[in-house]
Amino acid sequence: xxxxxxxxxxxxxxxxxxxxxxxxxxxxxxxxxxxxxxxxxxxxxxxxxxxxxxxxxxxxxxxxxxxxxxxxxxxxxxxxxxxxxxxxxxxxxxxxxxxxxxxxxxxxxxxxxxxxxxxxxxxxxxxxxxxxxxxxxxxxxxxxxxxxxxxxxxxxxxxxxxxxxxxxxxxxxxxxxxxxxxxxxxxxxxxxxxxxxxxxxxxxxxxxxxxxxxxxxxxxxxxxxxxxxxxxxxxxxxxxxxxxxxxxxxxxxxxxxxxxxxxxxxxxxxxxxxxxxxxxxxxxxxxxxxxxxxxxxxxxxxxxxxxxxxxxxxxxxxxxxxxxxxxxxxxxxx
Numbered sequence: 001x002x003x004x005x006x007x008x009x010x011x012x013x014x015x016x017x018x019x020x021x022x023x024x025x026x027x028x029x030x031x032x033x034x035x036x037x038x039x040x041x042x043x044x045x046x047x048x049x050x051x052x053x054x055x056x057x058x059x060x061x062x063x064x065x066x067x068x069x070x071x072x073x074x075x076x077x078x079x080x081x082x083x084x085x086x087x088x089x090x091x092x093x094x095x096x097x098x099x100x101x102x103x104x105x106x107x108x109x110x111x112x113x114x115x116x117x118x119x120x121x122x123x124x125x126x127x128x129x130x131x132x133x134x135x136x137x138x139x140x141x142x143x144x145x146x147x148x149x150x151x152x153x154x155x156x157x158x159x160x161x162x163x164x165x166x167x168x169x170x171x172x173x174x175x176x177x178x179x180x181x182x183x184x185x186x187x188x189x190x191x192x193x194x195x196x197x198x199x200x201x202x203x204x205x206x207x208x209x210x211x212x213x214x215x216x217x218x219x220x221x222x223x224x225x226x227x228x229x230x231x232x233x234x235x236x237x238x239x240x241x242x243x244x245x246x247x248x249x250x251x252x253x254x255x256x257x258x259x260x261x262x263x264x265x266x267x268x269x270x271x272x273x274x275x276x277x278x279x280x281x282x283x284x285x286x287x288x289x290x291x292x293x294x295x296x297x298x299x300x301x302x303x304x305x306x307x308x309x310x311x312x313x314x315x316x317x318x319x320x321x322x323x324x325x326x327x328x329x330x331x332x333x334x
Contacts, residue, residue, distance in 0.1 A: 002171050005183040012063055012187025020055040020195050024202050027051035032093055034203050050093045052156070052196055053208030056188055057086050060215075063184045072177035077116030078218040079181075084109040085142060085214040089207030099263040102206075103139070109214060110138040118222055122234055138217045144244035145213025147251055148288075149204055150269040151281060153197035156204060157289045158243055159212045160189035165240045165296040166219050169303075173225040185215060198282065216241060225303070235314040239299035242321065243292040246270065250325050254332070273328045 027033065027049035034048045061079055069075050088105025091097055113119070119134040149155035167182035189212075195201045204212070220237025238245065247270045255262050274284035298317055302310040 002168075002179075005167060005171075005179060008063065008067060008180060008183040009187035009190070012059060012184045013191040015059040015063060016055055016188050016191025017194065019059050020051065020192065020202065023051035023055040023058070024049050024195075026054065027202070030094075032090075032205070034205070048200055049202050050205030050207070051202040052192055052204035053086055053089060053093070053206075053211055055195075055202075056192060056204075056208050057083060057211055059188045059191070060184055063188075064181060067180055067184070069177055069180045069184075073116065074118055074222050075177050075181055077113055077118045078215060078222065081109040081113040081116075081218065082211050082215045084112060086207050086211040089146075089205065089210040093205040093207050106139045106142050106210075106214070107135065110135050113138065113218055113221075118218060120221055134221065137221065138214060140248065141217035141220075141241055141244065142210050142213040144241070144248035145216070146206055146209045147269065148244045148247040148271075149209040150247075151198075151271045151285055152200040153193060154271060154285050154288060155209050155212065155244075156189050156192050156196045157285065158292050159216065160186055160193065161289060161292040161296060162216050162240050163189060163219075165299065166216070166223065169225070169236060169240075169300070170219075170223055173223060175223065178219060178222055181215075182219060185212070198285075213244070233303060233310075235311070236299045236303060239295045239302075239314065239317065242295040242317070243270075243288050246321050246325065250328060253325070254329055257329075268332065270328065273332055277331060 032050050034050050036046065061083070064070050064075060064079060070079070085106060088097070088102060088109075091105075092102055114131060114134055120130050120137065122133065123129045145155055145159070148158060163182045163185040167179055167186060170176075170178040170182055192204075192208075196204065217237075220241065223237060225233050225236075250273075251266075251269055252262050254268050255264065255266075260266075270288060271281075271284050274287065275281055279287070295317065298313060302313040305313070
């Protein structure tokens with residue numbers, strides 16, 4: 001079953017390699033440019049077009065259309081909702097939206113997703129708590145990817161790792177539509193890495209990072225492995241997206257402790273802290289990608305185990321993350 005996904009990965013890579021230069025020209029034409037020194041985290045030396053989001057949306061939607069995957073109601077719900085997030089992100093890339101408007105766009109997209117029947121069902125018949133969890137998850141992961149997009153190639157690499165694991169786990173769960181979407185996101189992310197890794201020719205922008213985050217969050221909701229007890233599988237999406245979750249948690253806790261605005265841009269992300277410890281930028285990015293791969297492998301190790309052992313593995317991983325989080329926070333305070 002998995003063999004038919006590799007042509008999709010191949011075509012997605014080629015599509016992004018073709019579309020991105022066109023998207024860059026469009027971004028330059030409409031002055032969708034990230035200029036140096038306009039924010040604390042803008043450390044690049046030259047103006048960079050924010051065309052990554054446009055290229056990813058065009059490539060991913062087009063390939064899902066051509067592959068026939070949009071015939072799936074679930075895929076239509078995921079992509080149409082993610083496109084709403086993209087447009088609000090594009091609006092922010094162009095005019096710098098207030099956090100309130102960004103949140104409004106994310107809530108609107110999550111509401112559309114829920115209205116199409118894609119929402120968390122972990123709490124059984126307790127509809128309202130399930131819908132609240134869905135809002136928290138989708139908005140949280142969307143912003144986590146936006147937060148972690150702090151260095152060339154970092155967020156797109158994490159998206160590639162997560163989508164690769166989602167492709168494998170949805171194949172195992174016999175959810176072919178989700179496997180196809182995951183394969184297309186994987187190929188698109190690989191293609192975008194050519195333009196987004198250091199030194200970047202284009203940035204993802206809020207539009208690209210939030211589009212990827214929302215799409216992967218929705219994939220995590222739609223993933224439902226048959227024949228496995230929910231207590232052994234509920235944490236799989238969390239482990240597959242653990243690095244963005246870790247980074248967002250670190251930033252939020254740190255800023256709350258310092259009584260700073262959570263949405264304020266800064267140099268306090270995981271990547272910046274590793275560089276401040278003396279790590280070369282490329283090694284810091286590679287380390288975060290490596291942890292994402294290790295965490296994804298842990299999800300596969302835990303998945304077939306009895307609920308007790310599976311949850312013990314997840315608890316150990318979460319505890320390790322907390323230890324690293326407070327260690328990084330302590331190093332920053334010195």
